Amino acid sequence: MIKDLRHDFSLSAATAGVIALLATYTGSVLVVVEAANAGQLPQGLLSTWIFAVSFGGGVSGLWLSLRYKVPVIGAWSTPSVVLLIFALTQYSFSEAVACYLLLSILVTLLAYTGWLAKLITILPQSLLSAMIAGVLLSFCTKIFQSLQIIPHIILPVVIGYVIFRRFVPRYAVALALLTGLAFAFPELSVNEQSVGFDLVSPEMTTPIFSSAALVGLGVPLFLLALTQHATGLHILRNEGFDVSTKQVVGVCGLVSVPLSLFGSPGANPAAIIGAICAGSECHKDPSKRYISGVVCGIGYIIIGLFGASIITLFAQLPGQLITALAGLALFGTLISSLTSSLEEPNTREAAMITFVVTASGMSFFNLGSALWGLLFGIGFSIAMSRREALIPKNQNQ
Template sequence: MGELVVREKGNWKDFLHPVLAGLISVIVNYGGTFVLVFQAAKVAGLSPELTASWVWAVSIGVGITGLALSWYYREPIITAWSTPAAAFLVVALGQVAYSEAIGAYLISAAAFVILGVSGCFDRIIKLIPSSIASALLAGILLQFGIKAFAGISLDPSLACLLIVVYLVFKRLNARYAIVAILSLGCVYLIFAQRLDLSQLKLGLAVPVFTAPTFSLNAVLSVAVPLFLITLTGQYMPGILVLRNDGFNTNASPIVSVTGVGSFLMAPFGSHAFNIAAITAAICTGKEAHENPRKRWIAGVAAGIFYILVGLFGVTLAALFMALPATFITTLAGLALLGTIGSSLTNALTESSSREAALITFLASAANIQLFNISGAFWGLLIGLLAHMLLNGRFSYRLTKQPS
């Protein structure tokens, strides 16, 4: 999978599904989590120009790194901004000066470059059993599957329409199920007049450079938590998503490239970007393309869409955010059903590790939040501990002593 392929022939159908998978992943990312960036910018008191620069930096950075990595390795290496880190910054940016936050971003990015170049990340990932990795992924994605159907309580007409269209096309032509719900869902929203686009105006974003400053407070309160949250909440599950779908590219180049990209974009406002986890699963599974060797197109397409959003700053981000929440959650959940199912199957196949995998799945689905560290980390930690205790070898034995 990691070999560089110079040229691959195919018809337009080989491009349609992965391109749409890339588009859906971008829509889900902006529509589902990008509001956290705007909230953090508001807490920091950033001007509209600095906010637009943040959007530009993180979108362009994500787009270029994801496009380049997917093209070079011919694998769907989807990059994204760190969502748990953005949630953390909603609180943290109110406690440090913006220039100090920029300095903290640089330190965190440099740490990821060192981690990638040293090869330590690859060695850590290889220690995780495949059943535990699959269970972790299934647990992380479970909430998205649940939200696909929870939308029926909030917006019955829209959620039911998307679900019914999905099931009908799964029966008639499974390959076009996701295409159908995206297309028909947008048509429904337009005719139902549920998209208010009157305030949208196209305008190119202008990056604004902010000179970094450094302080011990910013290092301890922003840089260190930012590094740990991004490592445990994004990089680790993101690499496991690739492994789960059979892609074995070394993690080190991915960590290094995204770390360098984050470092270069930090002075323009980008907090951190990395390999994606949840939105990556939309592009790495069978829903993107039956042939794994064609799924890299989804990574390139997602990169191009991210770059387009970045060029137009907050305009297109606001467009995606204008989509109803039920549309976003149902679309994401249905697109991830196949991945959730295959992950559960892989996790529970081996009887010897089934209970540890089940514990990992439930602990990850619980989304435990402790010490500002994401639920993915705690789910993985609990799962590995369960696997060690249930399946590890212990030299201690109880022996009956002679009386």
Template sequence: MSFFRDVSLPAVTAGFVAVLVGFTSSVAIVFQAATALGATPEQISSWMWALGLGMGLCSALPSLVLKKPVMVAWSTPGAAVLATAAAAGGFTLAQATGAFIVCALLMTAAGATGWFERVMDRIPMPIASALLAGVLARFGLDAFLAARTALPLVLLMLGAYLVGRRLWPRYAVPGVLAAGTAFAAANGQLHLAGVAFTLTTPVAVMPDFTLAAMVSLALPLFVVTMASQNLPGVAAIRAAGYRMPISKLITLTGVATLLLAPFGAYALNLSAITAAICMGPEAHEDPDKRYTAAVSCGAIYVVIGLFGAAVTGVLTAFPRELVVAVAGLALLSSIGGGLAVAVKDETHREAALITFLVTLSGLTLAGIGSAFWGVVAGALALAVQRWRA
């Protein structure tokens, strides 16, 4: 099998870092959403089972087929929407499950009709690259802001990165992760006590379809997932230079969400941040072999799904500063590449910078994140420039 010939240590490390960053940065929000909907501990574990399997299979299988890095994640802003709406509206888990199914149907329709890909085709590459750079730059900033609370750890990891880039570029990120983990372990900052590996039993919830849940849960979940997750996800794919069947991938995430929704998979979507980790040169020097990083990431997601909260406990045992530092350093090349493409063409430079700054600002309006508003602002700026010319 070609995968075993193409796979390498940096690719596997990139897959692990993507999982580490994806889980630890937002798993608390998912837990909060499930708790707000009244989920029991067994049902929360079932959410991890459904989300892990959904993300893992939707990442690994298309990557193997296409030989390109396809990265699928859960909708982090979608979880925030669920947590907020559930607390305000008093929805039950059954009503939320019905909303998950409706959202999945809308996502499937968006992919099957091809309208979302047609919208993405109209976004110029400099704007898409600025969008991606704006999404990723916050992680770059957080990597150095972590020095406020863990200066020795961040300095050690930065030093390991610089030395690694100078002496063995392909293994720079594995070296950063190893150095950070060793430092954290030596200082008693890894909290692995009490983690028991037991298989998770999925728990199905019978959906209850109500108009209130459709309006307050399903529609906002669909909008924020498409605008705040899938839009920068496609931008990440195109900024990395890959051509993929976007409509089919969106349809795949919709169908996977539909099948797994009764077990807690509220919304699956294309990833941007973890995708950049697996699509960058740190994953593999050969772009045609970076799919192995996505496959590795998907395999780890499947293991997380099977063991649920136990593996989540292992991932969350890493210090927060270690996670944000390794994420920021691993994304430096992607941030630089995105900015380079964004400002290269003078005719798009100003609009691209506006897109970058609005996206980086973290602005949220009407429950929709800054990625969407960054594209809107950049498109308006570009339209005014062209009209004036």
């Protein structure tokens, strides 16, 4: 295994893994902090929570990347944590943990019995591509929002990326990252006092089962989990990787069950961040892209062991810099997703509805635009299929 890692290692793949890592901890992890503040959770429980989500994503991604040599970026469901920002004002953290525990057990059972794969296949692939494209569009446009905020850092990154893309396309993102760090370095203020490195002492939360929480929080969590797994797998398959639902989701589920008692909403293959490592920008040779998953997985585990104290380190980096770099790395995936979503003429209109609703960022009942985009697209497809089925009958009369 060590010999394979040395042979397959590349700077571009390792950089993709680092960007995916930084993108997570300068964005998604802050959602955990916000949810913890909403629930007025103590610092020790927040540190445990970050340990749980990080360790779950790291172990699952690292194992799957090494075992199958596929760039699986383990992650946690950010929308599931977002739900808690509102839910923790109605339910206790113990009730949320009970929902997480049952969800992890259910997803694991569905994965290994094959039912999850059947549920996922019901979702039209063109609509999934459109949903991904909708999320990616809003993500990629943030490059220019970041340019407006810190032009002295982002403009050199964008110009550098264009130049590097022209002459050394394989290392364009890596060199753009170094360019950004070079221009951002004078503004960084990292020191021993600003960053603490204390190992986490995980605190287990005893789950409390209540019918109100299981319905009001558990059902939306299940729908989100189904969508998260479907999109994560679709990203990998769309890039040509033959991954099994049972293998990937089953491993994520097994890892998530014990960690749910520490606050993990469940590990899953990352979608948007995972696209950074699954695409050609990571490495031209698909068989060597798994290195990015290994690098990111190891980073997740290390950060998880240090819990909340590590957040201050990532807080020193400009969030706009990471956002811009991730957006640049996702352009190729945005193009392929849009192309894939419009290939089938019969589902083209439904795909565009999915794309537009997802890109709008709308939110109802604490459910994000990605899920609503998929639901709107499926609803439109069903309505049109019934209309087409009725037309011949009316004509015959």
